[in-house]
Amino acid sequence: MEIIVSNKSNRPLYEQIAIQIKTAIMNGELKEGDAIPSVRSLAKSLHISVLTVQKAYATLQDDGFIETTAGKGCYVSVQSQDFYLEEQQKKIEDFFLKAVEIAHINDISFEKLVDLLALLYKEDE
Incomplete structure (x- = not known):
């Protein structure tokens, strides 16, 4: 290092x-x-x-x-790996909160939001 x-x-x-x-x-x-x-x-x-x-x-x-x-x-x-994973999950939660807020404002259904997340997640595999 x-x-x-x-x-x-x-x-x-x-x-x-x-x-x-x-x-x-x-x-x-x-x-x-x-x-x-x-x-x-x-x-x-x-x-x-x-x-x-x-x-x-x-x-x-x-x-x-x-x-x-x-x-x-x-x-x-x-414990550093656990701490790191917790930190990463918090970052993801923040992004999800923003996505949910945008979905609510634009009347995007929960199902569409989940479908979009699944599509994006599987796209990287």
Whole structure:
């Protein structure tokens, strides 16, 4: 896993790190139980402060993506996949709410809405 940070980004460095690690976990590049670089080694490789990496890791731990074991390092949390799936379901719910609202406004029946969803879902298979 390669992490790239930029001083020209609008996001703070710690957020850039946290987002890249979250993305690697969400897309399966990092799996539950996988070790992630130590705070010191990542700070050294990125030429940034240990405190910045520590803040990124604290954010990831607070969000449930990683676990830290004293003396052993940081690992992808076993629960991170469940957390990720829950997050994705919430995004889908938001889209469904918008679709239902549009259907109601335009008098589109529930059956037509379900048929459309089924058609779109099966189209990708």
